[in-house]
Amino acid sequence: MIPSRFVSLWPLPALLAALLVPWLPGMPAFWVTLANYTGISAIVAIGLVVLTGIGGMTSFGQATILGLGAYTTAVLSKYYDVSPWLGLPAGLVVTAAGAALLGAITVRLSGHYLALGTIAWSVGLYYTFANLDLLGRNDGIPGIPPLSILDVKLLDGRASFSVIWIGVILAALATNNLLDSRAGRAIRALRGGSVAAASFGVDTPRARLLAFVYAALLAGSAGWLYAHMQRSVNPTPFGFYPSIQYLLMTVIGGAAHVPGALLGAILVTTVNDRLQDILPRLFGARGNYETIVFGMLLIAVLQWAPNGLWPLIARVRPRRRPIRPDAARLPLRTMPPAGSALLEVSGLRRSFGGLVAVNDVDFGLAAGEIVGLIGPNGAGKSTTFNLVTGVDTPNAGRVRFQGRDITGLPARGIAEAGIARTFQHVKLVPTMSVIENVAIGAHLRGHASAIAGLLRLDRAEDARLYAEAARQLVRVGLAEAADRPATALPLGQQRIVEIARALCLDPVLLLLDEPAAGLRHHEKAELAALLRRLRAEGVSILLVEHDMEFVMGLVDRLVVMDFGTKLAEGPAEQVRQDPRVIEAYLGSVA
Amino acid sequence: MDSTILLILLQDGAVNGAIYALLALSLVLVFAVTRVIYVAQGEFVAYGALTYAALDGGQLPGSVWLLCGLGVAAFIAGLWQGRGQTDAGLLLRLGLETVLLPGAVALLAIWLAPLKPGMLVEVALTLAIVTPMSPLLYRIAFQPLADAPVLVLLIAAVALHLALTGLGLVFFGPEGFRAPAFSEAILTVGPLTIPGQALWIGGLTLALMVALFGFFGRTLTGKALRATAVNRLGARLVGIPTERAGLIAFALAGFIGALSGVLIVPLTTVYYDSGFMIGLRGFTAAIIGGLGSYPGAVLAAVLVGVAESFSSFWASAFKEVIVFTAIIPVLLWRSLRHGSTEEEE
Numbered sequence: 001m002i003p004s005r006f007v008s009l010w011p012l013p014a015l016l017a018a019l020l021v022p023w024l025p026g027m028p029a030f031w032v033t034l035a036n037y038t039g040i041s042a043i044v045a046i047g048l049v050v051l052t053g054i055g056g057m058t059s060f061g062q063a064t065i066l067g068l069g070a071y072t073t074a075v076l077s078k079y080y081d082v083s084p085w086l087g088l089p090a091g092l093v094v095t096a097a098g099a100a101l102l103g104a105i106t107v108r109l110s111g112h113y114l115a116l117g118t119i120a121w122s123v124g125l126y127y128t129f130a131n132l133d134l135l136g137r138n139d140g141i142p143g144i145p146p147l148s149i150l151d152v153k154l155l156d157g158r159a160s161f162s163v164i165w166i167g168v169i170l171a172a173l174a175t176n177n178l179l180d181s182r183a184g185r186a187i188r189a190l191r192g193g194s195v196a197a198a199s200f201g202v203d204t205p206r207a208r209l210l211a212f213v214y215a216a217l218l219a220g221s222a223g224w225l226y227a228h229m230q231r232s233v234n235p236t237p238f239g240f241y242p243s244i245q246y247l248l249m250t251v252i253g254g255a256a257h258v259p260g261a262l263l264g265a266i267l268v269t270t271v272n273d274r275l276q277d278i279l280p281r282l283f284g285a286r287g288n289y290e291t292i293v294f295g296m297l298l299i300a301v302l303q304w305a306p307n308g309l310w311p312l313i314a315r316v317r318p319r320r321r322p323i324r325p326d327a328a329r330l331p332l333r334t335m336p337p338a339g340s341a342l343l344e345v346s347g348l349r350r351s352f353g354g355l356v357a358v359n360d361v362d363f364g365l366a367a368g369e370i371v372g373l374i375g376p377n378g379a380g381k382s383t384t385f386n387l388v389t390g391v392d393t394p395n396a397g398r399v400r401f402q403g404r405d406i407t408g409l410p411a412r413g414i415a416e417a418g419i420a421r422t423f424q425h426v427k428l429v430p431t432m433s434v435i436e437n438v439a440i441g442a443h444l445r446g447h448a449s450a451i452a453g454l455l456r457l458d459r460a461e462d463a464r465l466y467a468e469a470a471r472q473l474v475r476v477g478l479a480e481a482a483d484r485p486a487t488a489l490p491l492g493q494q495r496i497v498e499i500a501r502a503l504c505l506d507p508v509l510l511l512l513d514e515p516a517a518g519l520r521h522h523e524k525a526e527l528a529a530l531l532r533r534l535r536a537e538g539v540s541i542l543l544v545e546h547d548m549e550f551v552m553g554l555v556d557r558l559v560v561m562d563f564g565t566k567l568a569e570g571p572a573e574q575v576r577q578d579p580r581v582i583e584a585y586l587g588s589v590a
Numbered sequence: 591m592d593s594t595i596l597l598i599l600l601q602d603g604a605v606n607g608a609i610y611a612l613l614a615l616s617l618v619l620v621f622a623v624t625r626v627i628y629v630a631q632g633e634f635v636a637y638g639a640l641t642y643a644a645l646d647g648g649q650l651p652g653s654v655w656l657l658c659g660l661g662v663a664a665f666i667a668g669l670w671q672g673r674g675q676t677d678a679g680l681l682l683r684l685g686l687e688t689v690l691l692p693g694a695v696a697l698l699a700i701w702l703a704p705l706k707p708g709m710l711v712e713v714a715l716t717l718a719i720v721t722p723m724s725p726l727l728y729r730i731a732f733q734p735l736a737d738a739p740v741l742v743l744l745i746a747a748v749a750l751h752l753a754l755t756g757l758g759l760v761f762f763g764p765e766g767f768r769a770p771a772f773s774e775a776i777l778t779v780g781p782l783t784i785p786g787q788a789l790w791i792g793g794l795t796l797a798l799m800v801a802l803f804g805f806f807g808r809t810l811t812g813k814a815l816r817a818t819a820v821n822r823l824g825a826r827l828v829g830i831p832t833e834r835a836g837l838i839a840f841a842l843a844g845f846i847g848a849l850s851g852v853l854i855v856p857l858t859t860v861y862y863d864s865g866f867m868i869g870l871r872g873f874t875a876a877i878i879g880g881l882g883s884y885p886g887a888v889l890a891a892v893l894v895g896v897a898e899s900f901s902s903f904w905a906s907a908f909k910e911v912i913v914f915t916a917i918i919p920v921l922l923w924r925s926l927r928h929g930s931t932e933e934e935e
Binding site: 052056057058060102105106107108109112113115116117119120121123124125127128131241244247248251283288289290291292294295296298299302303306 | 752
C-alpha cells in the first residue's frame, strides 16, 4: 500500500497535469472539449457526493443551480461590464441564497421532501430562465466575455481546460477538508440516524442544510466555469434531464466517494458523447436513445451495485489517523460533588392514546452513583429513558438536572446540559472508523465552523478533538481498534465504542440503554468492570436493563417499574426481597 | 375580470383538477404501499392518450410492441430474481402475467385496431394495453429494490421516467395527437357552457373515487393493501404477499394514468413527453396533501388545477413557474408544523 503521506500529495501532480496535459502535442481538440465538460460535471458530482452519498439527501435540480451560477455571471459580465472573475462570487451568493431558501424549508421534513422540492424548483426555474426577457428567453445570452488574466483572454479550449481542472482539484480538496472537519463529521453522522447525531449536540437540520448549500455552491461555481467556457448560455442544459445526469454520475461512480464522482463524470460524459454518435446510426434518427440507455443504466446500478463502481475498483477503508497526544486537552466541566442530587424525575407521565406507558414516575440519582432502571418487558423503561433524553416529550411531570429544569428540551439541549447516552440498537456510522465515530461525541466541545474546516484553519482544534477521542478509547480499552471500520467490530465492542463516544462529551451523567442486551457472558463481565471503573473515576450512570444478574452486582440503587408505574426503589439487595418485585418478575405465587 | 371569465376559469381549473386528483390519488396509493414516489406515472397519461388517439385513427398503436417488450423483459427479470426456485406454480403465474397476458392483448389489438370498433371498445383496449405495463415495470425496476430506502426508490423512479420518455418517442414518434371528445353535447347552465367532455371527466373521476373507496373499504384485497401501507413487515407476518400488493398498487396507478390520458386527449394535444408535466401536477397535489392523505390530495389537486387556469390567464408564460413554486409555501408550512422527522435506514 502507498504510504498516506504520498497519497495526500496527489494535488501537486494533478495540478501539473491540469496545466500541461492540454498542451501536449497531438492532443485532439475534441478530447480537450470533452475533458472540459467532464471537469464541469465532476465539480457538480462532487457536490452531490456530499449531499447524496454522505448526507443521505438528494437533489434533482443541480443543473438548474448550475444555471443560476451561469446566468448570474452572464448577465453581470455581458450587460453590466463586471469582470468575469467577479461573476463567481456573485453567482455563489445567488446560488447560496436560493439553496438556503429551499433547504431551510425542507431540511426538517423527511429526506424525500427535499428531493421533491428540487424537482419542483428545477422545473419552475427552468421556465423562468426560458421566459425572462433579461435572460434572453429561450435564445439565452450569447457573447459572454471569456475569463482573462492580465488582459490575455482565455479563449482557447486548452486554457479553459486548465482553469476547469484547477477548479476540479480545488473542489475535491475542499470537499475532503470539509468531510474531515467537525462540520463534515456532523454531516456524516446523519447516516447513523439523526437521533444519534442530535444526542451528541449535532444540529441535524443545520447539518443537512450545510450539505445542501455546499452542493449548490459547487454547482454554482461549475455554472460560472460553464458560462465563460461556452461563452453563451440558454435554458436547455439547466433543465430536469441534465440534473438527472449529474445524479447518475454520482450514483454510478459511487455516491459516497469523491474519486467516485470523478469516475462517474468521466464515464457518463464519454458514454453520452459516444451514444449520441452511435445510437442514431444504429436505430435511425428518431429518438433520444441515450435517455433510454441512461435511465435503464441507472436502475441497473441501483439494483446491482448500489454503492457505485468506485468501491468495486478501489479498496475503500477509513484512513489511518495519526493522533497527536501532545495536543492541548479540551477544557473539562466542573463536576458536581459526589452525593449531590443530580437527576430528579417527578410525576413523569406519558400516554399514547389510551395507554399510559409511564404513569407518574418519580426517582432520583445522586452524583457518583450507578442507578439501574429495571422492569419486565413493556414496563415503560424505554419510554422513561426517551423522556429523559429528549427523544420524546412527557405529558406531565418534571425532569430536573443539577437543579435545572430540562423537561421537554430537545436531544441536543440535553447533550448541552451534560447528559450523554448510548443506544439499545447500536447507532454507529458504518462508513466511519471507530475513532471518527468517537470524535462525534466531542462535537459540542469544538467550535470550528464549516468554513474553517474547508480552509484547514481548524487543524489545531481538530487535533485536540481527536486526542480526546483517542484518550477515551484508551479509557475503555479499545485503543487498538481506533482505525477499524466501526461496524466491523463485534457487537459487544460496538457498545463499548458507544460508551467511549458518550464519554467524549465529558458528561456529568451517562445514560445507558440496555448496554448488556445481546452480549455474551464474558462481554457482560467486561462491561460491568468498565462501568465500575468509570464510577470510581467519578462518572454518574443511569442504566436501563432487564438483565437482573448483570444489574445486581453493579448498581448502587435500583428503580423497578412495571406497567408504567414505579414498583420499588432502593438498594439492590433490598429491592430483590420486595414481594411486589418478585411477583412482577416471576408471576404471583397463587 | 368579470364574473363570466371567473366562472370559466374556475370550471377549467376544476376539470383539470379532476384529472390531477386521479393522478394524485394513485401517487399516494403507490407511495403508501411500496414507498415508491412514482414519478413515471405521468408517462402512462401520455401512453394512454397516444394509444387511444392511434386506435381512434384506426392505427395499431406502438405501445402494443412496447407492452410485449416489457413483458419479455419482466419474464427474464422474474426468472433471474427467482433463480434456484423450482415452484412450477409460481413459474406458471410469471409466464401467464408477463408473456401470455401481454401477448393476448397484443393479438386482440392487432385484430381490432383496423376495424375501428368504436369509442367504448377503443377505450377498453387502450386501458388493456397500457395498464399492464405498470406492474411489469414494477417487476423489472422496483421489486429487486423493495427494501431500499425511499430516496433510492425515488432515484429509480426518476430514472424510469427518463427511460419511458425516450421509449415514448421511439414508439409514438414526435408528433402530437388529439382525439375527438366522448360527447359533443354542450350543457348550458346560466352563464356557463359546460362541454360534454368536462362532464365525462367529472363523472368518471367521481365514479372512480367511489369505486376506490369501496375497494379499500370493503374488499379483502383493498384491506390487504391498506395493511401493507401501514406496516409492510406486519402485513407479511399475517400472510399478505406484499409483492402482490405492490403489483396491484402499480396496476391501479397504470390504470388511472391511462384513463386520465384517454380523458384529456380530446382537450389538448398530447405529445410523447406531455405526461411528465401533467403527472408533476398530480404530484404537486399529492405532496401538498402530505403524500399520505387521500382527501387532502384530491382537494389540493383541484386547487392546483384552479391555480393553473388562473395563472395561465394572467401570466401564461409563467404558468409552470407559479404552479410548481406553489409547493414551496406548503412545504414551509409542513416544516413549521411537523418539526423534525426521523428517518432510519
